[in-house]
Amino acid sequence: MSITFPDPLRIADGTYLIRPLGQAPGAPVAMHVNSLVIQGAEPVIVDTNARLLREPWAEQVFSLVEPQDVKWIFLSHDDTDHAGNLDFVLERCPNATLVTSWFASERMAGEMELPLDRQRWIGNGESFDAGDRTFVAVRPPTWDSPTTRGLYDTKTGVYWSSDAFGTPVLGLVDDVAEMPAEMLAETCMAFSSMLSPWHEVVDPAKLGRWVDRVAELAPSVIVGAHGPQLTGTSIGLALERMRMLPDMPVAPLPDQGVLDQLLSMLQPA
Numbered sequence: 001m002s003i004t005f006p007d008p009l010r011i012a013d014g015t016y017l018i019r020p021l022g023q024a025p026g027a028p029v030a031m032h033v034n035s036l037v038i039q040g041a042e043p044v045i046v047d048t049n050a051r052l053l054r055e056p057w058a059e060q061v062f063s064l065v066e067p068q069d070v071k072w073i074f075l076s077h078d079d080t081d082h083a084g085n086l087d088f089v090l091e092r093c094p095n096a097t098l099v100t101s102w103f104a105s106e107r108m109a110g111e112m113e114l115p116l117d118r119q120r121w122i123g124n125g126e127s128f129d130a131g132d133r134t135f136v137a138v139r140p141p142t143w144d145s146p147t148t149r150g151l152y153d154t155k156t157g158v159y160w161s162s163d164a165f166g167t168p169v170l171g172l173v174d175d176v177a178e179m180p181a182e183m184l185a186e187t188c189m190a191f192s193s194m195l196s197p198w199h200e201v202v203d204p205a206k207l208g209r210w211v212d213r214v215a216e217l218a219p220s221v222i223v224g225a226h227g228p229q230l231t232g233t234s235i236g237l238a239l240e241r242m243r244m245l246p247d248m249p250v251a252p253l254p255d256q257g258v259l260d261q262l263l264s265m266l267q268p269a
């Protein structure tokens with residue numbers, strides 16, 4: 001797997017996307033593992049990336065905010081590509097409070113020791129004040145951990161969608177609108193299906209109400225961990241596609257045949 005660390009992308013006032021991009025040897029597409037830095041009266045780190053990427057990730061994050069200035073660490077959920085550096089960030093940022101939930105904290109208990117007196121438990125629909133703005137935790141329509149909450153910044157209108165609204169990419173782009181439209185139509189649906197294969201048993205009207213919750217935020221930007229940012233007309237299009245997910249077939253995953261192929265590629269001739 002080759003990982004590149006493009007320069008952080010400014011997506012709104014004081015809001016930067018850290019956007020490492022990974023590509024397996026011979027793979028036709030690459031995948032992001034993003035997180036956010038939000039400067040402001042009380043700076044926030046949104047998700048903490050993967051343990052294996054700690055050094056270059058921390059270098060970019062702390063080029064945008066001084067560790068002692070970080071006031072909040074928002075954890076969208078407890079998967080390893082989001083919580084991989086959580087204990088490290090808590091140690092580096094002694095003035096930061098971890099915004100998580102009871103269940104996420106419980107699920108990480110075997111992995112790391114999280115001080116209770118540095119946590120704040122914020123459930124879906126709840127908010128917290130960060131000095132010059134309020135943040136609202138809003139669960140995205142698709143997710144792969146029951147602890148998932150996205151984060152809406154009421155000052156900039158940026159909505160962090162956690163794993164939702166992702167897509168593999170052919171290479172680095174700043175905005176999903178730069179991707180070939182036909183490819184995006186397929187890859188974003190396949191990604192949503194892989195993330196939430198339970199869509200096949202979901203009532204479209206009920207999932208639609210979850211999509212409504214994000215639409216009602218009227219976000220200026222939607223961005224999550226696994227794709228480029230969505231702006232302008234891409235947002236409405238993505239929301240409409242999300243509504244169609246329950247009627248889609250579940251996306252097939254690479255199987256043993258693919259693994260055999262990969263292994264044969266790795267074997268010396």
Ligand SMILES: [Fe+2]
Pocket residue numbers: 077079144145163
């Ligand atoms: Fe996840």
Ligand SMILES: [Fe+2]
Pocket residue numbers: 079081082162163225226
């Ligand atoms: Fe993820």
